[in-house]
Amino acid sequence: MAKSPSFSCTACGNVTSKWAGRCEACGAWNTITEDAGISKGPAKSLGAKRGAAVVLTDLATEEAPPPRTTSGIAELDRVLGGGLVPASAVLVGGDPGIGKSTLLLQAAAQFARAGLKTVYVSGEEAAAQVRMRAQRLGLADAPVKLAAETNLRDILTTLEAERPGLAVIDSIQTMWADNVESAPGSVSQVRAAAHELTSFAKRKGISVILVGHVTKEGQIAGPRVVEHMVDTVLYFEGERGHQFRILRAVKNRFGPADEIGVFEMTGRGLEEVVNPSALFLSERGTASPGSVVFAGVEGTRPVLVEFQALVAPSPHSQARRTVVGWDGGRLAMILAVLEARCGIPFAGLDVYLNVAGGMKVSEPAADLAVAAALLSAREDAALPANTVVFGEISLSGALRAASQTENRLKEAQKLGFTAAIASGGGKPAEVPGISVRRVDDLTTFVGDVFGAG
Missing domain, CATH: 2.20.28 (Rubrerythrin, domain 2)
Structure with a gap:
């Protein structure tokens, strides 16, 4: 049957x-x-043939951590968890033109200079185009082996013969497996190519970095199973109008997830930013209504960013809500809590919210900074320029404690801030040179800081 x-x-x-x-x-x-079926033959019982016994160990077994190769690009090594692990598969996604190929060409050159034999395979550009980019970036002398090919079988044969330590595939959507009857870039082709390259990396001990295109929703194109196959998934983010680029780890089997690396796009390629907080706040002038500095944490790194809000009467029957760099649904929640718990309506008012510098913030601890920016813009009252704000807002109007409070305060103090407004509760933290005002609920915050409510 x-x-x-x-x-x-x-x-x-x-x-x-x-x-x-x-x-x-x-x-x-x-x-x-x-x-597709696993086998075309008749189904057989697994109990008919005995398999080999699997060696079991307990959780207390101590094993040496995997060796890592550092690239010399500190921001990239940080996101990878301390460097590149042998036989690992890394998937890098990002918008078109954001700088994925530039970053990986620079990384390939640094790894090659560090002594790791590196092969760069481009399926989107000719070899001459990659050489031109390398010359513009000053990488022409790097000992990187280059190829322009899309046939997966030929690429695997070449890698097996060369035995490099690292192979960069740009991109996975252009690879073509001749045993799959579909066009390059289709779901079947992407899944088959990712499976073959990942399995090859594990068998031969070769690290593989795959470049992936993203959809209009910002997700890596193709089946989600590709993200499950690889060890690390990195997203390269940024706005075309800003020079800043964020490399964010959303999955990492060898290090912390949600770690970020910050780069600046220049004429010489991507340059790492050692102190991103200072860079994001570099153009911040005197205190102005609607401007609030948020002390956030990305992975293990504290980062200070500026939230900018504008509230103005709406000329339309339906007020606008425009958000850049933050979650629009969470903005709607903050507006609803301000109206329901504090009696501050935003009906008939256009609300614009922006994270300066092209940074994207997803941390719930930014709620209080957003509420402060909205109230500051609505009441036309500026917060002191030397103050940072952080804390999570619940639907009841209560403020929940944020994690890593001490790290946030230390970063703020290092950049010259002398005051902080934070949610109450949690482990108290004291940092010399910065005073902390603890607030337990949103109504108290509105009354104490803005005299409204």
Whole structure:
């Protein structure tokens, strides 16, 4: 009896017995694909043939940490967890033109100069184009082996013969596996190419860095199973109008996730930023309404960024809510809490919120800084220029303590700030040179700081 086909969603992995245009589990469109069978032969019981016993160990077993190769680019090594681990697979995604190829060419050159045999395979550009970029970046003398190829079988054969320590594939969407009957860039091709390259890396002990395109939603294009295959997933973020670029780890089996590295795009390529807080606040002048400095934490690094808000009467029947660098849904929540718990309405007012410098903030501890920026813009009252704000707001209007308070205060004190407004509770932290005002709820904050409510 023939086995009925099965279908699965490439976005969430939900399995169904029939094809549909929209996934019932996650709601994504055109993500249902047919799963190929593992074997065409008759089903056999696994108990019919005994397998080899698996060696079991306990959790107390001590093993040496994996050796790492550092590139000399401190921001990249930080995001990787301290350097590149042998036989690891790294996936790097980002918007078109953001600088992924520039970053990885610089990284490949640094790894090669550090003694790691490196091969750079480009499926999007000719070899001459990559050489021109290398000359512009001053990397022409780097001992990097270069190839322009999209045939996966030829690439794997070449890598097996060369036995490099690192292979950079730019990009995974251009790779073509001749055993898969679909066009390059399709779900099947991307999944097969990622599987082959990742398996090859594990078998041969070669580190592989894959470049991935992103969709308009900001996710890496192709099936989500690709992100599960690799060891590390990095996103290269930034705004075209700003020179700052953020390399963010969203998955890392060999180090902390949510770690960031900050780069500045210059005529000589990407240059690492040692003190991102000072850079993000470099153009901040005197205190002005709607401007608030947030003391945040990205991974293990404290980062100070400026929230800018503008509140103005709306000429339209439907007021606008525009957000850059923060979650729009969380802004709506803050506005609702201000109105329901503090009696401060924003109906009929356009609200604009921006994170200066092109930084993207997702930390809940930014709630209080956002509320302060909105109130400052609405009341036309500026907070003192030497003050930082952080704390999470609950739906009841209570303020929840933020983690790593001491690290936030130390970073603020290092940049010359002398005062902080933070949520109450949690472990008290005292840093010499900076005074902390603890606030337990949003109503108290509004009354004490702005005299409103």
